[in-house]
Every structure is written in structure tokens, then in C-alpha cells.
Amino acid sequence: xxxxxxxxxxxxxxxxxxxxxxxxxxxxxxxxxxxxxxxxxxxxxxxxxxxxxxxxxxxxxxxxxxxxxxxxxxxxxxxxxxxxxxxxxxxxxxxxxxxxxxxxxxxxxxxxxxx
Amino acid sequence: xxxxxxxxxxxxxxxxxxxxxxxxxxxxxxxxxxxxxxxxxxxxxxxxxxxxxxxxxxxxxxxxxxxxxxxxxxxxxxxxxxxxxxxxxxxxxxxxxxxxxxxxxxxxxxxxxxxxxxxxxxxxxxxxxxxxxxxxxxxxxxxxxxxxxxxxxxxxxxxxxxxxxxxxxxxxxxxxxxxxxxxxxxxxxxxxxxxxxxxxxxxxx
Numbered sequence: 001x002x003x004x005x006x007x008x009x010x011x012x013x014x015x016x017x018x019x020x021x022x023x024x025x026x027x028x029x030x031x032x033x034x035x036x037x038x039x040x041x042x043x044x045x046x047x048x049x050x051x052x053x054x055x056x057x058x059x060x061x062x063x064x065x066x067x068x069x070x071x072x073x074x075x076x077x078x079x080x081x082x083x084x085x086x087x088x089x090x091x092x093x094x095x096x097x098x099x100x101x102x103x104x105x106x107x108x109x110x111x112x113x114x115x
Numbered sequence: 116x117x118x119x120x121x122x123x124x125x126x127x128x129x130x131x132x133x134x135x136x137x138x139x140x141x142x143x144x145x146x147x148x149x150x151x152x153x154x155x156x157x158x159x160x161x162x163x164x165x166x167x168x169x170x171x172x173x174x175x176x177x178x179x180x181x182x183x184x185x186x187x188x189x190x191x192x193x194x195x196x197x198x199x200x201x202x203x204x205x206x207x208x209x210x211x212x213x214x215x216x217x218x219x220x221x222x223x224x225x226x227x228x229x230x231x232x233x234x235x236x237x238x239x240x241x242x243x244x245x246x247x248x249x250x251x252x253x254x255x256x257x258x259x260x261x262x263x264x265x266x267x268x269x270x271x272x273x274x275x276x277x278x279x280x281x282x283x284x285x286x287x288x289x290x291x292x293x294x295x296x297x298x299x300x301x302x303x304x305x306x307x308x309x310x311x312x313x314x315x316x317x318x319x320x
Binding site: 068070077078088 | 121124158159160161162163164165174176
């Protein structure tokens with residue numbers, strides 16, 4: 001569980017959200033809403049010859065209703081009913097996931113930088 | 116960082132033969148590292164990018180065909196609604212240049228707009244074995260009323276300029292984007308400091 005108080009203001013992101021690796025700006029201030037709900041996300045690094053990805057349950061997400069709310073983001077090809085979110089510039093990730101059905105995107109607070 | 120309205124949202128396609136560096140162009144937008152061995156795991160489908168050109172902030176949805184060009188003809192939905200197309204060839208591979216006509220034909224067939232802005236990109240100019248001269252590229256671009264730029268995704272030369280020039284041209288063609296204006300309220304601008312820096316790469320040309 002993260003301490004979210006320093007990055008949340010009125011349920012939204014108080015700071016800009018950036019890629020932790022290359023600083024590419026993902027979300028502008030106050031463009032996403034906080035959701036506290038456990039959801040699995042594949043780990044950024046996976047052991048070789050791993051057939052099904054190792055995931056971790058993450059509890060805090062920035063919910064983005066419209067993909068054009070993002071300043072910069074990459075969407076992976078579809079896996080099942082979701083796409084994974086990667087940095088638009090360095091392509092590292094997954095930084096979150098996108099639900100193809102609801103069209104909502106979820107950025108993991110634990111995988112990004114708040115500036 | 117100032118808040119600024121988003122002028123419009125544009126769909127940009129990157130097309131061309133396999134191996135010409137389309138994905139690298141999409142990738143090389145604002146960062147410093149270049150991963151020679153691009154990971155071919157799930158792969159990136161499309162990207163949303165925010166650019167500021169002439170004081171206008173525009174959101175781009177950028178699609179590249181990576182992998183799909185194997186099937187020769189892309190689905191019409193890929194072309195639908197695109198306002199801008201970046202057509203890429205590899206300056207070290209003559210055959211990728213020879214295939215440009217085929218790509219233009221396909222674009223003609225499936226494009227839902229008659230005034231799509233096209234840009235020709237001769238990629239990999241950092242390589243030594245050049246098979247397609249700048250003059251040949253320029254001639255082809257002129258004949259087909261396309262913008263033209265030579266680029267190296269590896270050195271970043273020209274890449275940012277390619278997107279900016281294309282966006283500039285689209286924005287200057289109001290019929291292309293006004294209808295698509297999305298009532299989205301306001302957004303904040305991304306790193307303008309980066310946008311400024313990259314203008315210097317235009318001088319390569």
C-alpha cells in the first residue's frame with residue numbers, strides 16, 4: 001500500500017505523472033482520478049522462458065476515462081481483453097493497462113513518477 | 116507549465132516496407148537511448164503523443180503497421196479517418212523505395228479523405244551504404260505532392276521535424292481537422308522545453 005496523500009488532491013493527481021525511466025510526461029496535473037482496488041499487472045522484468053507472465057497485485061491506480069487525456073502513452077497489442085500501457089518514448093512498462101470493453105485506462109501509481 | 120487548449124486530435128499512420136525503421140521512428144520522438152534490439156514481445160499497437168507546433172497543441176494518435184505489412188494489405192479500418200501519413204523507405208535498400216508506389220496505391224484505395232497530408236521519410240541516413248540518393252527521394256516526393264525529409268531514428272536526426280512538419284501542414288489545412296474537433300475541455304501542455312530543443316534538428320536538412 002502506497003502513501004498516496006502526497007500525490008492526491010481532491011481524488012485526482014496533484015502532480016504530473018511521468019515515466020520513471022525517461023521522464024516522458026504521461027499525465028498532466030489533475031487529469032486522472034484515484035482508484036484503490038487490487039488488480040494484477042505483469043512485472044516489468046520476467047524470467048527467460050516464462051510462459052505466463054509473473055504478475056503482482058497493485059492497489060492504487062490513476063483512472064483515465066479517455067485515451068486522449070494522456071499527454072504521451074503507448075498501447076500494446078491486445079492480450080485477451082486488455083492492452084498494456086507503456087511509456088510512449090522508451091517503451092518500458094507495463095505502466096498500467098487499458099480495458100478494451102470500458103475503454104478506461106489504469107496507470108499504476110507504483111510504476112510511475114509523480115513530479 | 117501553462118494550461119492550454121488542445122486544438123484537435125489527429126490520426127497519423129506510418130507505412131512502408133518491413134525493416135525500414137517505422138517502429139523506430141514512432142519510438143524516437145523525445146528520448147536519448149536507442150535500443151538496437153527492439154523487444155518483439157507483445158509490441159506497441161499505437162501511441163498517443165502531444166506536440167506543440169506554432170503555438171498549437173495537438174494530440175496525435177500514431178499507428179504503425181509493424182508486423183501487419185506481412186499480410187500485404189492492411190485492413191481498411193487502419194486507414195480510415197487518417198489525416199496524415201508518413202511513408203517510410205530505407206535509403207540503404209533500393210527495393211523499399213521501389214515499393215513506394217504500391218503503398219501510395221493502397222493509401223489511395225482505402226483513405227477516406229482526399230486531402231490526406233503525406234510525408235516521405237528516407238530513413239537510416241546514418242548508414243554508409245546509401246542506395247537511394249536524397250535527390251531521388253526529393254523527386255518522388257515532389258511528383259506525389261508529399262513533404263520530404265531524410266532521417267535517422269538512431270541519431271534522432273529529422274525524426275521530430277518529420278512529425279512537426281506534418282502536423283503543421285495538417286493544421287494549415289483546416290478542412291482536414293475542424294470537423295473532428297473533440298469537445299474535451301482543457302488539457303495541460305507537455306514539456307515544451309523538449310519541443311524547443313528539437314527544432315535544431317531541422318538544420319540537418
